Amino acid sequence: MISKTDIDKLQRFSRGISNAEEEKYVYTLFAENEKSREFKKYLQQEFNEYLISNPEENHNLSYLLDRIHHRINKRNSQKRDTVVRKIYRWYSVGAAILLLPVLLAGILWFTVYNKEEVTIQEASVTSTLLAPLGSRISFFLPDGTQGWLNSGSSLEYSLPFSNNRQITVNGEAWFDVAHDKEHPFEVTLGDSKVKVLGTKFNLSAYPEEKYLEVVLEEGKVEFITPGLSSGIVMNPNERLVLNEGAININVTNTSKYSSWRDGKLVFRGDSMDEVARRIARWYNVDVDVADEELNKYTFRGMFQDDSLEEVVHYISMTSPIDYRIVERKQLDDGTIQKKKVVLYQKNME
Template identity: 30%
Template sequence: MEFKLIIKKINDTLTPEEASIFDTWYNESALNRDYFNNVQNNFENDSKEVDLDLAWKSINDKITPKTSGKNKKAYYKYAIAASVTLLMGSGIFYFTKSKKQIIQVAEKPQEIAPGGNRGILTLSNGKQIILANISAKDTIAKEGKQEEVTIKMSANGVITYIINPNADTSKNDPNAFNTLSTPTGGQYNIVLADGTKVFLNAVSAIKYPTQFNGNQRIVELEGEAYFEVAKNKNKPFIVKSSNQAIEVLGTHFNVHAYENETVVKTTLLEGSVAVTSKNQKAILKPGQQSNVADNVNKIAIREVDTQAAIAWKNGRFKFDNADLKSVMKQLERWYGIKVEYRGDVSDVRFNGGTFMNKNLSEVLKVLELSNIKFKVEGKTIIVYP
């Protein structure tokens, strides 16, 4: 897309052929539409402050185009308009009225967009499937020596495992494990072979068998996930993560177990769970959260706001007296940013929240209400007390 077509679109001077080219480009992606809208807003809001005729004359005096007359001037008018619009969005200096007067346009930081539904499925044979490339209701793969399990994508984008009732289960492959992982800025949902629903947060991975044989249902977690475990009193469901194991028969709970954080948090919403760590065992009741720390042998239990613990699953940031660094870790995983701290921020706490589908700048405005300051430099966020 030539930039002059964008300017002609703003000026409503496109020919029918040019309009067709522009419409194809505009409808191609949301990124293209956002780009055009930003240019249009800058042009409409700021171009009246720029003397385009003088800008045209200044550049026209310095160049000798091959074309001449009306066509030459029309061409360069579009070039100047494009240049001015670009300058207004980039913070570069430009001239108006005279060569001696310089106005600096305030730089407009590039918006950092939120994450979305992104995941990678790794099959037992090592093959990796980028789930964004799979259409709804598609068959993703078949697993097992005799195709005991079919992996499908549901209509709402959830991975599901369907066991073939005619398969010879006596010959099941005990090594048929899959792994669902999410990148920075990604979340994904899955329904395991027993009907258990798992909601996987950003920068997380869950390893699980394609079907649960034996007398236990064991999965391994890195990162964060919310579980709605299908009830089976004869086959306990066990989640292994970092320094702990969680055993349930059927219940709803959240596990926060990132390797770069020192505490593993298990939050129970309904039913009961048994948390085991370093020869210690604790039974949680609904509304309680267990904390297992690297350097502490005792399992700490406290009452918490369970909705704050699972807010991420519902598309929200919700802070319940959360410390600044734990909040910023959430933003790092969701927006793919790097955070630097300037000064002591250890006593800063947050309550409240906002939606995860907002650009980072909008989230930072909410956090600034707690008397903290942020400076955005590309993908780096500098935090000041």
């Protein structure tokens, strides 16, 4: 018989507010009720109610997986870590809608304590992480790799993941890759790939820009792209740019390329083309460099929590560049045109 105390502790556990003693109580409760039909019925009701109240989560698993990864990383003992990873794989097969911690414990019961034979058929499930325009998100992948996604970027990977660490990125991302010599980490960027074992690096590959950039902070990575007879091995503090088929590698200060994680927009002697490209992405606007003469100028500066108007005004104050801002407007087809910044050379007369 399930008592009111049992239900109260289960509900506290499901909301993630139980203490260590209550958590232990819940796991013991599952162990002691492995043959209880009433207990199994209660779990089924919880599961059905969750499905009804959260139907949309069938289709977007990314933040659910992040929370499961977080639970895995917090486990201190190898035994418990192994159990939770089993639970994680179980979720992957079931479309990961069993996020409720009470159901985590339920799966633990069915896979560890239940004497009946349980057959789990593994299937491939694709998970997608999205960073909406104007935002940045942090994440953990199932293998322990930590990362960030910049504005308007996406990342896809398949589950199970740890034995096949292959992901696809559209946009800009930063990674601190968990070392695993037996299972190299591979990032697909359009037709190109970056292979690593364990390292920190930033990459940018927005499809609409036809511009690919890899900046290596630590370790080594191999860059592979069509047209090369062999991959290019990069060393720390190197920046590789692939632009219209041409590859350029130079030594750089890597911090400015990953400062976006801290909400900082940093320029250190960058060309106006690059300044325009990064401002456009940062503020989700169009930036038009109207005069080719502007490309001979470089710009230095660091901005944090500054508006678009403040940034372009500062550029104008410190260089022979003027600007004009065109506000958003509705076009004839009903779509809304982005705000636009036009940069042009000052009239020095």
